[in-house]
Amino acid sequence: MELSRRTLLAGSFAAVVAAATGCSSSMDAGAGKKNATGNLALWCWPGGLGKSVVDDTIAHFPDQNIKYSEIGGEFKQKLLTTINGGTGIPDITGIKGEDIASLLPQAERFVDLKSVGADSVLGDYVEWKVKQATTLDGKVIGLPIDIGPTALFYREDVFAKAGLPSDPAKVAEQLKTWDDLLAAGLELRKSNPKAAIVADATDLYGTIVNQGTERYIDKDNKFIGDQDHIRKAWDLAVKAITTKVDGKTAGGTPDWNAGLDQGTVPTVTGAAWVALDIKAACKTSIGKWRVAPTPSGPANFGGSFLTITKSAADPAAAFEVIKYLLSPDNQAKAFADAQIFPATPAAYDKPQLTAPDPFFGGQATIDVFGPAAKNIPIAYEAPLDAAVAAPYTAALKSVQAGSKSSEAAWQQAVSQAKQIGKRQGVQ
Numbered sequence: 001m002e003l004s005r006r007t008l009l010a011g012s013f014a015a016v017v018a019a020a021t022g023c024s025s026s027m028d029a030g031a032g033k034k035n036a037t038g039n040l041a042l043w044c045w046p047g048g049l050g051k052s053v054v055d056d057t058i059a060h061f062p063d064q065n066i067k068y069s070e071i072g073g074e075f076k077q078k079l080l081t082t083i084n085g086g087t088g089i090p091d092i093t094g095i096k097g098e099d100i101a102s103l104l105p106q107a108e109r110f111v112d113l114k115s116v117g118a119d120s121v122l123g124d125y126v127e128w129k130v131k132q133a134t135t136l137d138g139k140v141i142g143l144p145i146d147i148g149p150t151a152l153f154y155r156e157d158v159f160a161k162a163g164l165p166s167d168p169a170k171v172a173e174q175l176k177t178w179d180d181l182l183a184a185g186l187e188l189r190k191s192n193p194k195a196a197i198v199a200d201a202t203d204l205y206g207t208i209v210n211q212g213t214e215r216y217i218d219k220d221n222k223f224i225g226d227q228d229h230i231r232k233a234w235d236l237a238v239k240a241i242t243t244k245v246d247g248k249t250a251g252g253t254p255d256w257n258a259g260l261d262q263g264t265v266p267t268v269t270g271a272a273w274v275a276l277d278i279k280a281a282c283k284t285s286i287g288k289w290r291v292a293p294t295p296s297g298p299a300n301f302g303g304s305f306l307t308i309t310k311s312a313a314d315p316a317a318a319f320e321v322i323k324y325l326l327s328p329d330n331q332a333k334a335f336a337d338a339q340i341f342p343a344t345p346a347a348y349d350k351p352q353l354t355a356p357d358p359f360f361g362g363q364a365t366i367d368v369f370g371p372a373a374k375n376i377p378i379a380y381e382a383p384l385d386a387a388v389a390a391p392y393t394a395a396l397k398s399v400q401a402g403s404k405s406s407e408a409a410w411q412q413a414v415s416q417a418k419q420i421g422k423r424q425g426v427q
Contacts, residue, residue, distance in 0.1 A: 034313050040064040040321065044094035045075045048304060049145065049325070050334030057325045064321060076103075083109060083309070091312035092322060095142055097303040100132050101381040103141070110141040111308040116319040118143065124328070125343045128378040133305050136219065142305025143322050144343035146334070148271030149372040150207060150299045152181075152292045153278060155266040155285065156361065162191040168363060171292040178208065178236050181295045185245030194264045196247030201237040202396045203251060207269050208233035209389070210299035210379075216389055216417065217382035222427045225388060226414045234392065234413075238406045241399055248400050257281035269294055271301040272341040272369045279359055287358060291365045298372035303343065345374060384424050391416035 040061075042054075048070075058066045069090070071078055076099045082088055095103060103110075118140055122130055125144050133142035152171070160166040164184050165174045175181050185197030198204050209215065209230065216225035224230075240246040249256045249265055251274075259265030261282045268274055278289065306326065308318045324330070331342035332350035347353060348370040356362040382388075395413035398404040404412070 034311060038063070038065055039313075040066045040092065040318060041088075041090040042066055042068045042092045042321075043071055043079070043090040044068075044306075045096075046070050046072055047338055048094050048096075048340075050330070050337030050340055052337055053325060053330045053334050056330070056333075057321060060324060061321055064317060066321065083311075089309050089311040091309060091318050093307055093309060094145065095133075095305045095307055097132065097148070097305070098386060100142060100305060101385055102383045104133075104135050105383050107135045107139050107141050109310055111310060111312065111315045111318075112139040112141065113143060113308065113319060114138075114140050116308070116316045118319065121323055124346060126345065126373055126376070128300070128376050129303060129343050131378050132381065133307075142307045143326055145304040145306055145326060146273075146302075146331070146340045147343045147373055147376075148273060148300050148302030148341065149369050149376060150210075150269060150271050150294045150301060151365070151368045151372060152294055153268040153270060153274065154290055154292065155263055155288055156290045157285075157288045158188070158192065158195060158263045158266040162188045162195075164188065166290070168290050168292045168368070171290070175292065175295050178204075178295050182236075182240055182243060182245055185240070186243060188266070189245060192263070195266050196245055196249070196264070197267050198240040198246045199249050199256065199259075199265050199268055200251060201240045201246040201248070201400060202393050204240055204246075204269065205233050205237035205392065205396055207294065207299050207301070208236055208296070210301060211294070211297050211377065213377045213379050215379055215381055215385050217385055217421065217426055219380050220427075221382070221425065223388070223418055223421050225392070225417045225421075230392070231410070234396070234406075234410060237396055238399055241396075242406075246400065252277065261285050271303075272365075273302060273339050275359075275365070276339045282359075287361050289360050290363055291360055291368045293368055293372065298376045300376045303341070341369065341373070343373075345370070348373075382426075384421060384426060387424075388417045388421050388426070391420070 054068055058068065075096065079093055122140065126147065129144045129147050130140065134140050154171065156166045164187060165171045175184060181197060188195050188197050212229050214224060214229050216223065218224050247265055249259055256265055260278055261284055268278060306322045308315050312318045328344040328346035331344050332347040332352040334340040335342055336352040348366055353366040354364055356364050392413045395409040399406055399409045
């Protein structure tokens with residue numbers, strides 16, 4: 001892929017925030033005419049689906065005449081513009097995980113997959129991911145393409161040199177909590193002052209929030225971003241900053257890429273797909289990386305869906321295409337293609353996932369990511385969640401820069417988040 005998954009996610013997140021704060025078009029127009037039968041248009045973004053899987057699916061359904069289009073740029077915005085225009089609407093379209101919550105209120109624009117037989121396969125996918133594409137009244141508008149279970153990627157050699165546990169099993173045992181990790185970061189600084197065990201405290205904050213069962217807005221549309229579960233994540237991120245174990249190095253930047261290979265960014269707490277970014281950045285540290293469970297429990301970042309629009313000529317036939325494309329065998333192939341991590345646990349025993357990875361010293365990383373994927377907590381994500389979350393990250397950056405105290409930045413974040421929510425009807 002020319003762009004990392006991190007870059008693609010960041011672009012989509014910006015689109016979510018813009019849409020929720022009134023800067024993006026909404027889906028006010030009708031769904032448009034039904035598409036012509038015998039032609040099935042499928043949209044996704046670059047890297048969103050495994051190439052070999054798409055090619056195989058097109059060949060498997062010759063009568064559907066599948067036309068696959070990779071849509072670059074702000075995918076969600078282009079999809080909304082097309083739907084609003086009423087013509088050229090795809091039969092099947094991808095929706096990014098960070099966009100799904102904002103589209104659930106527009107569920108009438110998509111086919112309820114239960115109406116075309118999805119009940120027969122929904123149990124094949126991890127429950128928490130299916131919940132993300134389920135409306136409060138039980139409609140399911142998307143089948144999971146992939147998920148983003150997190151783990152602690154770390155440099156085994158850097159840990160060993162600092163006297164820290166370096167074997168994945170021992171890392172899992174001794175770094176069970178975030179406080180354990182931050183304490184290890186102090187030890188690491190003693191032996192290697194340039195190495196920070198937390199690459200970026202703002203990423204740490206987001207991971208901790210994702211580990212919980214509550215976020216910023218509850219199911220009753222009430223703001224809860226000032227409660228203890230968010231404040232705990234905030235305080236741990238601030239602790240990383242104030243104890244100077246935060247590298248203040250944003251993911252995907254040139255400094256981050258260089259630090260991965262040089263050992264100054266010796267850990268990344270990230271989703272399974274981050275392995276692609278790490279591998280792309282590292283030329284001299286191949287074989288020195290390992291994977292251990294995320295401290296304090298699993299989280300998820302990213303992971304997308306395939307949906308059927310109301311313009312589809314034959315929703316039942318479109319669902320057969322989706323079901324085939326996202327089968328366990330094909331999800332395993334997509335992992336081999338582009339580190340697209342399966343949402344179907346049946347894929348975790350496939351050879352594409354169980355094979356030892358030389359980059360990670362021969363470790364079979366599914367031994368970490370598989371259990372994490374199955375145990376990610378179910379959390380309600382409101383349509384405005386991403387927009388309401390944005391002020392917290394911005395405020396944390398001001399703490400990182402030393403321009404605001406933790407308390408002042410917290411009060412600012414909460415106030416701004418409440419204002420964003422209030423403008424959109426959050427209580």
